[in-house]
Amino acid sequence: MKIAVLGTGYVGLSTGVCLSEVGHHVICIDIDDQKINRLRQGISPIYEPGLEDLLTKNTAAGNLQFTTSHQEGIENAEVIIIAVGTPQRNDGAADLSYLLQAAKDVSAHLKPDSIVVIKSTVPVGTNDYVKSIITNHTKKPFKMVSNPEFLRQGSAIKDTMKADRIIIGSEDKEAALKIQEMYRPLNVPILMTNVRSAEMIKYASNAFLATKISFINEIANLCEAVGANIIDVANGMGKDKRIGEAFLQAGIGYGGSCFPKDVKALLHTAGLHGVDFSLLRETIAINDEQQKLLFTKACSRLKQLKDKKIAMLGLSFKPETDDMREAPSIKIAHLLHEAEAKVVAYDPVAKDNAKKILGDTIEYASSVDQAIENADAVFIVTEWNEFKQLDLTEVTKHMKQPIIFDGRNCFEENKIRACSKIEYYPVGKPAIVVGLDT
Ligand SMILES: NC(=O)c1ccc[n+]([C@@H]2O[C@H](COP(=O)([O-])OP(=O)(O)OC[C@H]3O[C@@H](n4cnc5c(N)ncnc54)[C@H](O)[C@@H]3O)[C@@H](O)[C@H]2O)c1
Known part of the structure; x- marks a missing residue:
């Protein structure tokens, strides 16, 4: 054709x-x-x-x-x-x-x-x-x-x-x-x-997936509070065929060019037709909060972020894309900037697009090594394979303090415990501290 x-x-x-x-x-x-x-x-x-x-x-x-x-x-x-x-x-x-x-x-x-x-x-x-x-x-x-x-x-x-x-x-x-x-x-x-059902299928699908993400993120926050482990919880839930394993990975919220705008557009459509789709308002509110999670944890651990060097690993809204639209990294970078932290970010492909949005709010490294050198803390923002494969012993050796806030749960517990010194803060799981008094 x-x-x-x-x-x-x-x-x-x-x-x-x-x-x-x-x-x-x-x-x-x-x-x-x-x-x-x-x-x-x-x-x-x-x-x-x-x-x-x-x-x-x-x-x-x-x-x-x-x-x-x-x-x-x-x-x-x-x-x-x-x-x-x-x-x-x-x-x-x-x-x-x-x-x-x-x-x-x-x-x-x-x-x-x-x-x-x-x-x-x-x-x-x-x-x-x-x-x-x-x-x-x-x-x-x-x-x-x-x-x-x-x-x-x-x-x-x-x-x-x-x-x-x-x-x-x-x-x-x-x-x-x-x-x-x-x-x-x-x-x-x-x-x-028919045409209207086709149009609705798209919005209903994206709104459902976004809601699933906000749901598992709230469960993760609760896991942290009660001492449960979100990986085991999500695994146990996902084995139920009625639930399914996809979209149960807790993290620092959804972003990108679709979920944020599509959920809001569906909420807007509902409003136009007199339907109070309050579930979607909560999906959005939970996501907005979840994007601040690493920053909140860093404030609580480091107390004062002024002049602290934070290495941000990952800028794109998800791995394998250079798309920065509505990426959680944007909110995190702004929060760190307001707190007068010195942010050095590295992303395998999104640097140019990030520069268009974040300008000189942050510095841009051309490698993980450059970003983490002498850092007070690392934020893992996007789960690129390159980051999942990092040797944490090497990473922590080059940092000023071996503190990692992992927003995407990139590492297995044994890999973290193999480090001689590390403070590791995942999402929805207990923190792991090795070789340090905190
Ligand atoms: N990005 C995704 O993952 C994804 C997935 C499913 C659906 N969608 C939807 O698909 C649509 C497109 O999304 P995208 O991410 O590809 O958008 P995009 O912004 O990446 O690309 C849109 C392109 O359209 C071009 N354009 C604008 N007006 C034009 C015109 N009159 N004639 C020719 N070209 C024109 C722009 O220059 C741009 O290159 C959106 O409605 C989006 O919600 C996106």
């Missing part, structure tokens, strides 16, 4: 690359000419494992093209996938301005009987709204399909090629079947629904 994808962000680019990999002819469109120039040279503007290989392969094979021209991209496409951003507005609602502009761009160039697919995460009713906008701007017949995306950054290619499910929402059977056909080579379970 001839497919146009609007937006070459995490979702649009991954989708475009994967659809070209399974044999479709894909043209990706973006308004950002720097991104398109880099993509034309085979360089991915985002860090995503496996993406660049498929990008170069399919560009060379002629299946994948990039353009800033909506006309060039859309005029021959049978299917037009909109994957532009839907960020958060100040009132919590989804900002649909990019989407509405994209709808106008599509209507200016679409060919008759093409199918417009909304992949961006949009509040219930948005597909209908976009349909009315396109209808107002063109006389050509077209069809609409809602096809929300569930990929996770850091495993976007794998998630697209081997998705748990694909949701196709449409009131037009022929259009739904055509999109089913488009995805057939992926051999993934497909669920057909």
Whole structure:
């Protein structure tokens, strides 16, 4: 099929690359000419494992093209996938301005009987709204399909090629079947629904996962208070098939470009319809507090943070991505900065994006060794494999005080106990102190 994808962000680019990999002819469109120039040279503007290989392969094979021209991209496409951003507005609602502009761009160039697919995460009713906008701007017949995306950054290619499910929402059977056909080579379970259910499935899924995270984080806080161990508790809970093991890893809260904004947008939608979804308000409030956990623990242990050197390991909101949107590291960095601590951070890939948000609030190290040298404490903020594999004996040797606040429970107890001197503060488990009087 001839497919146009609007937006070459995490979702649009991954989708475009994967659809070209399974044999479709894909043209990706973006308004950002720097991104398109880099993509034309085979360089991915985002860090995503496996993406660049498929990008170069399919560009060379002629299946994948990039353009800033909506006309060039859309005029021959049978299917037009909109994957532009839907960020958060100040009132919590989804900002649909990019989407509405994209709808106008599509209507200016679409060919008759093409199918417009909304992949961006949009509040219930948005597909209908976009349909009315396109209808107002063109006389050509077209069809609409809602096809929300569930990929996770850091495993976007794998998630697209081997998705748990694909949701196709449409009131037009022929259009739904055509999109089913488009995805057939992926051999993934497909669920057909009406448009509004498809829109709701996306928000309900993200809100549920965010709530699961806030729930396990509250259980972790309670474990610390009562002397239980969150790893054993989560393990014992997760073995129950009704609960499942995923999303039971306690830590310092969720972040990223989706959970924070999607939970708030769903809460906003509920409010518009007179539904008091108080559970979601709690999910958000718990997460806001949880992001402060390492800072609170450090204040209580070190008393005074002024002029203390804190090494922050990890900046991105999760491993295997350079995305800094709503990362817990942002709040932690600001709190430490206000407390006049000297923060030196290291992240394997997110440094450039972090600089755009945090500027000179913190210093940026180019290695773990540089960050931890002479530090009063280490904060583990993102669970990169590089950090999980650290030799803690070596790490603590180079610190001024061997104090580690681990926000992601990266280490097994025996590894910590093998150190000659360490004070280790995990989440939801008792602290471990070796070779020191505290
Ligand atoms: N990032 C994720 O993990 C993820 C997962 C599932 C769903 N989603 C949803 O998918 C959507 C896209 O998310 P993202 O993270 O890929 O966004 P992003 O911000 O990384 O990328 C959006 C891209 O769209 C481009 N764009 C904006 N207006 C355009 C237009 N008129 N024509 C062409 N290009 C245009 C921007 O320049 C940008 O490159 C959002 O609704 C998001 O909620 C994201």
